[in-house]
Amino acid sequence: MKKNIIIVRGGGDIATGTIYKLHQSGYPVLVTEIANPSAIRRQVAFSEAVYEKSYTVEGVTCYFAENLTRAYELLKQRKVALMIDPDGAVIREVKPAAVVDGILAKKNLGTTMDMAPFTVALGPGFTAGVDVHAVVETMRGHKLGRIIYEGNAIPNTGIPGAIAGVAKERVIHAECAGILYGEKKISDYVQKDEVIAFIYPDTQGKDASGQEKKDGAFAVRATISGILRGLIRDGYLVTKGFKIADIDPRESEYENCFTISDKARCIAGGVLEALLHAGILPE
Structure with a gap:
């Protein structure tokens, strides 16, 4: 069995940035998703593997696993595995080194500090030091990607971050x-x-x-x-x-449809830093 498995809850476009970076950095990554993911930026969302059985983003392929046995096989092959597990039941069996909540529901859907030795959540809805060990800021701006070890991310405003002046x-x-x-x-x-x-x-x-x-x-x-x-x-x-x-x-940004966003990469960097700071190293 692989050591230092990281479970990422959610496979949407923002979570995919984190999954991609952790995989490329050498971590075994198991993704958990709901049965009917609703990603909008589907070209860069590993959650599409639920429907397509495998999905590739920037050269990294995520494979759907029907059960934990299959997931372990994929991880041994240094591949990203994805399972349908909306309640996080598989976490107790895997005993991961860390759990990353990348659901981005703007509220906590059940992630707790006792799920793993280290837990990280992306965005608002969590209190670092209470719900999880660390929170990574997801609001565009100066604090994007910042790691919070005590307190909360910036509350959800309900208004998307501006791109070319349009929000x-x-x-x-x-x-x-x-x-x-x-x-x-x-x-x-x-x-x-x-x-x-x-x-x-x-x-x-x-x-x-x-x-x-x-x-x-x-x-x-x-x-x-x-x-x-x-x-x-x-x-x-x-x-x-x-x-x-x-x-x-931005009419000239056609390629952005097929690549991980700057926002997702910045958040992913925060997650990677948090894991390394906690002493959780790649294999």
Whole structure:
């Protein structure tokens, strides 16, 4: 069995930056996810392995493991393994050197200090020294990536960090409940007000007043012009207010759709520093 296994809870784009860096630094990494991940920046999210059975980001492939035996086999081969384990039950069996909560739910969904000798959480919702041993700041700005050993990260403002001067407008939320199907694909250039997806209301869906319909569906329109950097998977059942898309206003940043973001890399650096500071070394 591998020593110093790091379990990362969550495989979205921010957590993927940490998973990538820890793997490249020599740590065995086991990722745990829910059964239906909702990553927006899917091109750079290892959580896509839940659907695709394997997923590659910047040359590193994450493999889906049906059980812990298979996960151990992958780790022995120096590969990133991912399991469906929303409650963290596998943590007790693995006894990892550290647990990283990369769910970014803006609240604690169950990570505790006694899960491992060292625990790290990304972003708000945790108190360092109480819930976990350390918290890494996720708010864009001067403190991004900073390690907090006592206290909390900056509270969630509900407003995305600005890119090229654009903040709230670059993120799109569902205006009704239903099943989403994209009209555009990630990396497409879109104009403001252009239709990028349709939401087909399910039996519990509510009307979105004034929205254009297509065979009973509601149109999702681009809020700004730019590169469609993220869009939730086709067939995903969304609720009203659910984050479904992300547009980068920088027209020249096409490659950003396929590479780990500066924010994710900075946060990953904080996690790596915290592990090394705690004396948890790569194999």
